[in-house]
Amino acid sequence: xxxxxxxxxxxxxxxxxxxxxxxxxxxxxxxxxxxxxxxxxxxxxxxxxxxxxxxxxxxxxxxxxxxxxxxxxxxxxxxxxxxxxxxxxxxxxxxxxxxxxxxxxxxxxxxxxxxxxxxxxxxxxxxxxxxxxxxxxxxxxxxxxxxxxxxxxxxxxxxxxxxxxxxxxxxxxxxxxxxxxxxxxxxxxxxxxxxxxxxxxxxxxxxxxxxxxxxxxxxxxxxxxxxxxxxxxxxxxxxxxxxxxxxxxxxxxxxxxxxxxxxxxxxxxxxxxxxxxxxxxxxxxxxxxxxxxxxxxxxxxxxxxxxxxxxxxxxxxxxxxxxxxxxxxxxxxxxxxxxxxxxxxxxxxxxxxxxxxxxxxxxxxxxxxxxxxxxxxxxxxxxxxxxxxxx
Numbered sequence: 194x195x196x197x198x199x200x201x202x203x204x205x206x207x208x209x210x211x212x213x214x215x216x217x218x219x220x221x222x223x224x225x226x227x228x229x230x231x232x233x234x235x236x237x238x239x240x241x242x243x244x245x246x247x248x249x250x251x252x253x254x255x256x257x258x259x260x261x262x263x264x265x266x267x268x269x270x271x272x273x274x275x276x277x278x279x280x281x282x283x284x285x286x287x288x289x290x291x292x293x294x295x296x297x298x299x300x301x302x303x304x305x306x307x308x309x310x311x312x313x314x315x316x317x318x319x320x321x322x323x324x325x326x327x328x329x330x331x332x333x334x335x336x337x338x339x340x341x342x343x344x345x346x347x348x349x350x351x352x353x354x355x356x357x358x359x360x361x362x363x364x365x366x367x368x369x370x371x372x373x374x375x376x377x378x379x380x381x382x383x384x385x386x387x388x389x390x391x392x393x394x395x396x397x398x399x400x401x402x403x404x405x406x407x408x409x410x411x412x413x414x415x416x417x418x419x420x421x422x423x424x425x426x427x428x429x430x431x432x433x434x435x436x437x438x439x440x441x442x443x444x445x446x447x448x449x450x451x452x453x454x455x456x457x458x459x460x461x462x463x464x465x466x467x468x469x470x471x472x473x474x475x476x477x478x479x480x481x482x483x484x485x486x487x488x489x490x491x492x493x494x495x496x497x498x499x500x501x502x503x504x505x506x507x508x509x510x511x512x513x514x515x516x517x518x519x520x521x522x523x524x525x526x527x528x529x530x531x532x533x534x535x536x537x538x539x540x541x542x543x544x545x546x547x548x549x550x551x552x553x554x555x556x557x558x559x560x561x562x563x564x565x566x567x568x569x570x571x572x573x574x575x576x577x578x579x580x581x582x583x584x
């Protein structure tokens with residue numbers, strides 16, 4: 194039963210991660226709507242406002258509502274959001290409300306379910322199973338970006354019709370896979386989690402460090418992912434190379450979740466998080482040089498995607514070590530709100546591009562802040578490695 198649940202968890206996340214393919218639609222949407230780089234990123238940014246806010250609430254109620262109801266309701270809203278976005282040819286507001294708001298709320302209700310469920314079914318391999326469970330969130334975008342790019346560039350389908358097609362697929366897949374989700378029936382893990390007082394967690398140094406570091410890791414990943422196609426200034430088949438880079442970012446994202454999860458299970462929390470932040474800082478510092486060639490651009494896509502994948506595993510696994518698997522829905526819901534300030538990164542990077550016609554200033558600033566975060570983790574390693582924050 195638990196392996197069926199794991200498979201369904203991956204299928205759910207394959208659909209929920211579709212917004213990672215947003216970079217594929219940016220240029221066609223700019224052409225159709227006449228909007229600039231920054232404004233076209235509004236659906237992506239709004240999604241990462243609605244997603245974590247909803248997840249914070251859903252995580253608190255998950256023990257009472259149950260994983261199945263939360264997953265199915267989230268699937269209906271997520272798929273419905275993409276269907277609504279298909280009306281964007283009439284007004285781009287439909288795309289903003291559909292993919293940004295409605296799909297964001299749906300993802301927030303559904304995303305936490307596979308994590309909370311799989312950690313309880315596989316308690317001895319928290320990092321690895323979390324990585325596998327959410328790998329689809331990154332890997333799914335590879336398929337969505339390829340299919341979306343093919344429909345738009347080869348078949349002449351508009352981005353809005355593409356959104357509608359995906360909406361139908363996402364609606365049925367997430368609802369069916371979500372209907373399988375349930376907690377184990379035996380042992381303490383099956384019982385309801387004790388609700389923690391916000392002050393008990395939010396004021397703890399462990400939580401504050403994890404929150405800031407996760408914010409920086411997310412901001413870097415968002416800024417690169419949402420603007421990936423525009424990072425490469427080269428000529429030739431720049432569009433095709435851009436779509437390939439989006440797919441490779443997504444595949445590396447998925448692989449990074451599994452590999453970083455396995456690393457986490459074998460090392461201290463602080464060590465794994467510090468390594469992840471440091472590697473991302475280095476590659477963003479080198480990004481202005483890497484994008485000068487097609488090969489360097491592909492390397493940038495792969496490495497940033499791989500490191501970003503670790504962000505979505507290392508912090509939830511660290512929270513599980515510190516506060517227990519029975520509290521992970523509530524704790525990770527709060528921690529996941531780091532997506533909200535981080536979601537501004539694509540728009541800010543887009544405005545930098547509109548002003549300077551390149552992303553170098555934004556990438557350098559992100560690199561410095563990532564390096565600072567890695568240093569902070571090193572200085573506070575004792576707190577981050579703390580095994581129990583409830584004692």
